[in-house]
Amino acid sequence: MTTYSDRIIAQTIAALRFNTDGIIPAIAQQYDSGEVLMMAWMNADAVRETLRTGRVCYWSRSRGALWRKGESSGQTQDLKRFGYDCDRDTILMAVDQKGVACHTGRRRCFFTWLGDEGAEITDPILVSPEDLYGKE
Amino acid sequence: MTTYSDRIIAQTIAALRFNTDGIIPAIAQQYDSGEVLMMAWMNADAVRETLRTGRVCYWSRSRGALWRKGESSGQTQDLKRFGYDCDRDTILMAVDQKGVACHTGRRRCFFTWLGDEGAEITDPILVSPEDLYGKE
Numbered sequence: 702m703t704t705y706s707d708r709i710i711a712q713t714i715a716a717l718r719f720n721t722d723g724i725i726p727a728i729a730q731q732y733d734s735g736e737v738l739m740m741a742w743m744n745a746d747a748v749r750e751t752l753r754t755g756r757v758c759y760w761s762r763s764r765g766a767l768w769r770k771g772e773s774s775g776q777t778q779d780l781k782r783f784g785y786d787c788d789r790d791t792i793l794m795a796v797d798q799k800g801v802a803c804h805t806g807r808r809r810c811f812f813t814w815l816g817d818e819g820a821e822i823t824d825p826i827l828v829s830p831e832d833l834y835g836k837e
Numbered sequence: 838m839t840t841y842s843d844r845i846i847a848q849t850i851a852a853l854r855f856n857t858d859g860i861i862p863a864i865a866q867q868y869d870s871g872e873v874l875m876m877a878w879m880n881a882d883a884v885r886e887t888l889r890t891g892r893v894c895y896w897s898r899s900r901g902a903l904w905r906k907g908e909s910s911g912q913t914q915d916l917k918r919f920g921y922d923c924d925r926d927t928i929l930m931a932v933d934q935k936g937v938a939c940h941t942g943r944r945r946c947f948f949t950w951l952g953d954e955g956a957e958i959t960d961p962i963l964v965s966p967e968d969l970y971g972k973e
Contacts, residue, residue, distance in 0.1 A: 705951060708955075709951060709954075709955050712955055712956065713951060713955075713956070716956065726862055726876060728864060728873060728876065730873055734871075735870075735871025735872070736871070737864060737866055737873065737929055739922065740862065740864065740876075740922065740927040752951075782950055782951070783950065783951045784947050784948075784949055784950035784951065784959075785947070785949055786875065786876065786946040786947050786949070787939050787940065787941055787943075787946045787948070787949075788946070789949075791876040791946075791947075793873055793947045803923050804923065805923055807923075810922040810923045810924070810927075811920050811921070811922050811927075811929045812920075812923070813920055813921055813922070813923075813925075814918055814919065814920035815841060815845060815849060815888070815918070815919045815920065818845075819844075819845050819848055819849075820848065820849065820852065823920075
Protein backbone atom coordinates (compact mmCIF):
# COMPACT_ATOMS: atom_id res chain seq x y z
CA MET A 702 0.00 0.00 0.00
CA THR A 703 1.18 3.48 -0.85
CA THR A 704 0.78 6.20 1.77
CA TYR A 705 1.74 9.86 1.81
CA SER A 706 2.97 12.44 4.29
CA ASP A 707 0.69 15.01 5.86
CA ARG A 708 2.44 17.67 3.76
CA ILE A 709 1.69 15.91 0.48
CA ILE A 710 -1.87 15.17 1.60
CA ALA A 711 -2.48 18.84 2.38
CA GLN A 712 -0.97 19.92 -0.95
CA THR A 713 -3.13 17.42 -2.81
CA ILE A 714 -6.36 18.46 -1.13
CA ALA A 715 -5.50 22.10 -1.85
CA ALA A 716 -4.80 21.29 -5.50
CA LEU A 717 -7.99 19.32 -6.15
CA ARG A 718 -11.08 21.16 -7.34
CA PHE A 719 -14.02 19.75 -5.42
CA ASN A 720 -17.43 20.61 -6.84
CA THR A 721 -19.99 22.83 -5.13
CA ASP A 722 -21.08 19.83 -3.03
CA GLY A 723 -17.47 19.42 -1.87
CA ILE A 724 -16.90 16.17 -3.74
CA ILE A 725 -14.89 15.00 -6.73
CA PRO A 726 -15.21 11.92 -8.96
CA ALA A 727 -12.60 9.21 -8.44
CA ILE A 728 -11.93 6.39 -10.90
CA ALA A 729 -10.35 3.14 -9.68
CA GLN A 730 -8.31 1.16 -12.21
CA GLN A 731 -6.75 -2.23 -11.47
CA TYR A 732 -3.05 -1.43 -11.53
CA ASP A 733 -1.81 -4.50 -13.45
CA SER A 734 -4.65 -5.44 -15.81
CA GLY A 735 -5.74 -1.87 -16.56
CA GLU A 736 -9.42 -2.69 -16.17
CA VAL A 737 -11.54 0.20 -14.94
CA LEU A 738 -13.25 -1.16 -11.84
CA MET A 739 -15.56 1.62 -10.70
CA MET A 740 -16.15 5.32 -10.35
CA ALA A 741 -17.29 6.86 -7.08
CA TRP A 742 -16.91 10.16 -5.23
CA MET A 743 -14.56 11.53 -2.60
CA ASN A 744 -14.70 14.52 -0.31
CA ALA A 745 -11.59 16.01 1.30
CA ASP A 746 -11.82 13.63 4.26
CA ALA A 747 -11.99 10.62 1.94
CA VAL A 748 -8.93 11.83 0.02
CA ARG A 749 -7.08 12.37 3.31
CA GLU A 750 -7.96 8.91 4.62
CA THR A 751 -7.07 7.24 1.32
CA LEU A 752 -3.64 8.90 1.15
CA ARG A 753 -2.89 8.41 4.85
CA THR A 754 -3.86 4.73 5.07
CA GLY A 755 -3.25 3.46 1.53
CA ARG A 756 -6.72 1.93 1.60
CA VAL A 757 -9.19 3.58 -0.74
CA CYS A 758 -12.00 5.44 1.01
CA TYR A 759 -14.85 7.13 -0.85
CA TRP A 760 -17.69 9.43 0.16
CA SER A 761 -21.08 7.74 -0.04
CA ARG A 762 -23.54 10.27 -1.41
CA SER A 763 -26.49 8.04 -0.53
CA ARG A 764 -25.40 7.44 3.07
CA GLY A 765 -23.75 10.83 3.56
CA ALA A 766 -20.77 9.17 5.22
CA LEU A 767 -17.23 8.01 4.55
CA TRP A 768 -17.25 4.72 2.69
CA ARG A 769 -14.21 2.68 3.54
CA LYS A 770 -14.29 0.39 0.54
CA GLY A 771 -14.52 -3.19 1.76
CA GLU A 772 -15.35 -2.42 5.38
CA SER A 773 -18.51 -4.54 5.15
CA SER A 774 -17.48 -6.96 2.41
CA GLY A 775 -13.75 -7.35 2.97
CA GLN A 776 -13.21 -6.46 -0.70
CA THR A 777 -10.68 -3.67 -0.13
CA GLN A 778 -8.77 -1.56 -2.60
CA ASP A 779 -5.09 -1.06 -1.85
CA LEU A 780 -3.77 2.19 -3.28
CA LYS A 781 -0.86 1.87 -5.69
CA ARG A 782 -0.84 5.31 -7.33
CA PHE A 783 -2.91 8.47 -6.99
CA GLY A 784 -3.28 10.98 -9.79
CA TYR A 785 -5.59 13.65 -11.09
CA ASP A 786 -6.40 15.23 -14.40
CA CYS A 787 -5.44 18.47 -16.14
CA ASP A 788 -8.45 20.30 -14.70
CA ARG A 789 -7.77 18.86 -11.22
CA ASP A 790 -11.43 17.88 -10.99
CA THR A 791 -11.18 14.10 -11.50
CA ILE A 792 -9.07 11.57 -9.57
CA LEU A 793 -7.61 8.43 -11.13
CA MET A 794 -6.18 5.75 -8.87
CA ALA A 795 -4.23 2.61 -9.67
CA VAL A 796 -5.40 0.09 -7.08
CA ASP A 797 -5.11 -3.54 -6.20
CA GLN A 798 -8.68 -4.74 -5.80
CA LYS A 799 -9.12 -7.64 -3.37
CA GLY A 800 -11.88 -9.89 -4.65
CA VAL A 801 -14.65 -7.99 -6.39
CA ALA A 802 -15.25 -4.26 -6.74
CA CYS A 803 -18.97 -4.39 -7.44
CA HIS A 804 -21.76 -4.85 -4.90
CA THR A 805 -23.38 -7.29 -7.36
CA GLY A 806 -20.45 -9.65 -6.81
CA ARG A 807 -18.80 -8.91 -10.14
CA ARG A 808 -15.17 -7.99 -10.50
CA ARG A 809 -15.96 -4.51 -11.82
CA CYS A 810 -19.01 -2.25 -11.91
CA PHE A 811 -18.77 -1.87 -15.69
CA PHE A 812 -20.34 -5.13 -16.80
CA THR A 813 -23.06 -3.75 -19.11
CA TRP A 814 -21.99 -3.09 -22.69
CA LEU A 815 -23.90 -2.32 -25.86
CA GLY A 816 -23.92 -5.08 -28.45
CA ASP A 817 -25.75 -5.63 -31.72
CA GLU A 818 -29.01 -6.37 -29.90
CA GLY A 819 -28.70 -3.81 -27.13
CA ALA A 820 -27.30 -3.88 -23.60
CA GLU A 821 -25.54 -7.11 -22.64
CA ILE A 822 -24.25 -8.31 -19.27
CA THR A 823 -20.69 -9.37 -20.02
CA ASP A 824 -19.26 -10.37 -16.62
CA PRO A 825 -20.08 -13.29 -14.33
CA ILE A 826 -21.06 -13.01 -10.68
CA LEU A 827 -18.03 -14.28 -8.76
CA VAL A 828 -19.36 -13.93 -5.22
CA SER A 829 -23.01 -13.83 -4.22
CA PRO A 830 -24.10 -10.54 -2.64
CA GLU A 831 -25.33 -12.59 0.34
CA ASP A 832 -21.82 -13.89 0.90
CA LEU A 833 -20.45 -10.36 0.50
CA TYR A 834 -22.76 -8.62 2.92
CA GLY A 835 -24.38 -11.39 4.92
CA LYS A 836 -28.02 -12.38 4.85
CA GLU A 837 -30.43 -9.70 5.97
CA MET B 838 -16.24 3.16 -35.63
CA THR B 839 -19.12 1.50 -33.82
CA THR B 840 -22.61 2.91 -34.30
CA TYR B 841 -26.01 1.85 -33.00
CA SER B 842 -29.59 1.79 -34.19
CA ASP B 843 -32.14 4.38 -33.09
CA ARG B 844 -33.83 1.65 -31.01
CA ILE B 845 -30.67 0.85 -29.04
CA ILE B 846 -29.88 4.54 -28.66
CA ALA B 847 -33.33 5.20 -27.19
CA GLN B 848 -33.05 2.21 -24.85
CA THR B 849 -29.64 3.37 -23.68
CA ILE B 850 -30.71 6.93 -22.98
CA ALA B 851 -33.73 5.59 -21.08
CA ALA B 852 -31.49 3.28 -19.03
CA LEU B 853 -28.89 5.90 -18.06
CA ARG B 854 -29.41 7.90 -14.89
CA PHE B 855 -28.52 11.49 -15.70
CA ASN B 856 -28.00 13.72 -12.67
CA THR B 857 -30.24 16.65 -11.72
CA ASP B 858 -28.37 18.80 -14.26
CA GLY B 859 -29.21 16.25 -16.94
CA ILE B 860 -25.63 15.05 -17.36
CA ILE B 861 -23.62 11.92 -16.61
CA PRO B 862 -19.86 11.35 -16.27
CA ALA B 863 -18.20 9.50 -19.14
CA ILE B 864 -14.76 7.91 -18.95
CA ALA B 865 -12.75 7.33 -22.14
CA GLN B 866 -10.25 4.49 -22.12
CA GLN B 867 -7.91 3.70 -25.02
CA TYR B 868 -9.23 0.37 -26.26
CA ASP B 869 -5.93 -1.42 -26.85
CA SER B 870 -3.53 -0.02 -24.26
CA GLY B 871 -6.11 0.33 -21.49
CA GLU B 872 -4.90 3.79 -20.51
CA VAL B 873 -7.59 6.04 -19.07
CA LEU B 874 -7.49 9.12 -21.29
CA MET B 875 -10.01 11.51 -19.76
CA MET B 876 -13.30 11.92 -17.97
CA ALA B 877 -15.91 14.40 -19.17
CA TRP B 878 -19.70 14.75 -19.13
CA MET B 879 -22.51 13.88 -21.52
CA ASN B 880 -26.13 14.89 -21.74
CA ALA B 881 -28.71 12.84 -23.64
CA ASP B 882 -27.94 14.62 -26.91
CA ALA B 883 -24.24 13.87 -26.55
CA VAL B 884 -24.98 10.18 -25.88
CA ARG B 885 -27.26 10.12 -28.93
CA GLU B 886 -24.68 11.74 -31.19
CA THR B 887 -21.89 9.48 -29.93
CA LEU B 888 -23.88 6.31 -30.54
CA ARG B 889 -25.27 7.46 -33.87
CA THR B 890 -21.97 8.66 -35.38
CA GLY B 891 -19.38 6.52 -33.61
CA ARG B 892 -17.44 9.70 -32.86
CA VAL B 893 -17.37 10.61 -29.17
CA CYS B 894 -19.29 13.77 -28.33
CA TYR B 895 -19.40 15.26 -24.82
CA TRP B 896 -21.33 18.08 -23.20
CA SER B 897 -19.16 21.05 -22.33
CA ARG B 898 -20.31 22.37 -18.98
CA SER B 899 -18.21 25.53 -19.38
CA ARG B 900 -19.50 26.35 -22.85
CA GLY B 901 -22.99 24.92 -22.34
CA ALA B 902 -22.84 23.22 -25.73
CA LEU B 903 -22.17 19.89 -27.39
CA TRP B 904 -18.47 19.23 -27.57
CA ARG B 905 -17.60 17.11 -30.58
CA LYS B 906 -14.25 15.90 -29.39
CA GLY B 907 -11.62 16.92 -31.91
CA GLU B 908 -13.77 19.33 -33.90
CA SER B 909 -11.24 22.13 -33.34
CA SER B 910 -8.08 20.09 -32.88
CA GLY B 911 -8.67 17.10 -35.18
CA GLN B 912 -7.91 14.80 -32.24
CA THR B 913 -11.05 12.69 -32.46
CA GLN B 914 -12.11 9.68 -30.45
CA ASP B 915 -13.56 6.80 -32.44
CA LEU B 916 -16.00 4.74 -30.40
CA LYS B 917 -15.16 1.06 -30.04
CA ARG B 918 -17.43 0.03 -27.14
CA PHE B 919 -19.98 1.78 -24.96
CA GLY B 920 -20.83 0.57 -21.48
CA TYR B 921 -22.17 1.79 -18.16
CA ASP B 922 -21.90 0.80 -14.55
CA CYS B 923 -24.12 -1.09 -12.12
CA ASP B 924 -25.82 2.10 -10.97
CA ARG B 925 -26.25 3.29 -14.56
CA ASP B 926 -24.83 6.65 -13.56
CA THR B 927 -21.35 6.46 -15.13
CA ILE B 928 -20.40 5.70 -18.74
CA LEU B 929 -17.22 3.89 -19.76
CA MET B 930 -16.15 3.91 -23.38
CA ALA B 931 -13.41 2.03 -25.17
CA VAL B 932 -12.16 4.47 -27.81
CA ASP B 933 -9.42 4.88 -30.35
CA GLN B 934 -7.91 8.28 -29.63
CA LYS B 935 -6.41 10.01 -32.65
CA GLY B 936 -3.36 11.97 -31.53
CA VAL B 937 -3.73 13.42 -28.05
CA ALA B 938 -6.73 13.54 -25.72
CA CYS B 939 -5.61 16.46 -23.56
CA HIS B 940 -5.85 20.14 -24.43
CA THR B 941 -2.33 20.54 -23.03
CA GLY B 942 -1.05 18.41 -25.91
CA ARG B 943 -0.47 15.31 -23.80
CA ARG B 944 -1.78 11.90 -24.73
CA ARG B 945 -4.08 11.74 -21.70
CA CYS B 946 -5.47 14.19 -19.16
CA PHE B 947 -4.15 12.13 -16.25
CA PHE B 948 -0.50 13.18 -16.29
CA THR B 949 -0.17 14.35 -12.67
CA TRP B 950 0.68 11.64 -10.13
CA LEU B 951 1.78 11.75 -6.52
CA GLY B 952 5.36 10.71 -5.89
CA ASP B 953 7.65 10.78 -2.86
CA GLU B 954 8.05 14.55 -3.10
CA GLY B 955 4.50 15.40 -4.09
CA ALA B 956 2.73 15.90 -7.42
CA GLU B 957 4.81 15.05 -10.49
CA ILE B 958 4.11 15.63 -14.18
CA THR B 959 4.73 12.23 -15.75
CA ASP B 960 3.81 12.69 -19.41
CA PRO B 961 5.48 14.71 -22.17
CA ILE B 962 3.76 17.32 -24.34
CA LEU B 963 3.46 15.67 -27.76
CA VAL B 964 1.81 18.52 -29.65
CA SER B 965 1.93 22.19 -28.71
CA PRO B 966 -1.46 23.68 -27.82
CA GLU B 967 -0.78 26.31 -30.50
CA ASP B 968 -0.52 23.59 -33.12
CA LEU B 969 -3.69 21.97 -31.73
CA TYR B 970 -5.88 25.04 -31.68
CA GLY B 971 -4.03 27.60 -33.78
CA LYS B 972 -2.48 30.84 -32.57
CA GLU B 973 -4.90 33.32 -31.10
